[in-house]
Amino acid sequence: MLDKSHKANIRERGLLTKTPFLHSLTGNALARMLDSAHVYSMPARANVFREGEPALAFYCVLAGYVRLYRVSRDGRQADIRICAPGDVFAECLIFGGEKYRFSAQAAENVSLARFDMQDVRELAEQDTQVAKAIMTALSGHLLSTMDCVVNDRLHTAPQRVADYLINRCPTATGTASIRLPFQKNLLAGMLGLAPEALSRAFSSLRRTGVTVRGRVIQIGDVEALKQI
Incomplete structure (x- = not known):
């Protein structure tokens, strides 16, 4: 579970600015997204969230790796994705889905920037830059997922x-x-x-x-x- 957090400092804001998710933003759109980020540090194997919990936030990895996975009824686990520094995850639920569809776990000591779903949803409705950044991230993940399916089958x-x-x-x-x-x-x-x-x-x-x-x-x- 996430515990203590702090507003992104200068170094962390710099890291966020360089991520694929935020690098296209400028001016007020970028400032508002950076101001909304809360940074958490988590130890290895700590749960960021579990499947079925209310989807209240999405995340950007600043340091370390995060494992996304699902668990079957008989307890078997299937990895969905390994998120590296600069990757965002759970942003697919910004415009749909009240609960997380997978679990997220720190694969090692990690630093994460947390963005409130509702706050970013409102920003996207007010600013086309933010909306475009979200759509670009979702498009990238869709193409990556298609590549994974092809890779698995061929x-x-x-x-x-x-x-x-x-x-x-x-x-x-x-x-x-x-x-x-x-x-x-x-x-x-x-x-x-x-x-x-x-x-x-x-x-x-x-x-x-x-x-x-x-x-x-x-x-x-x-x-x-x-x-x-």
């Missing part, structure tokens, strides 16, 4: 892992080294895989020179990885 587990690594490679050829920004169980959820399926995928990629040591991934041949 790509094998090794291909999903390979694509993730290739997109983060610092070089297009030769060898490369990547450090995961979070635990491998979060990567599994992000890619729509069970942890054991992720382990098997990494094992199958050894033939391309991929080795795993903790969070560090060594790639022996980037071009060979692209052929998976």
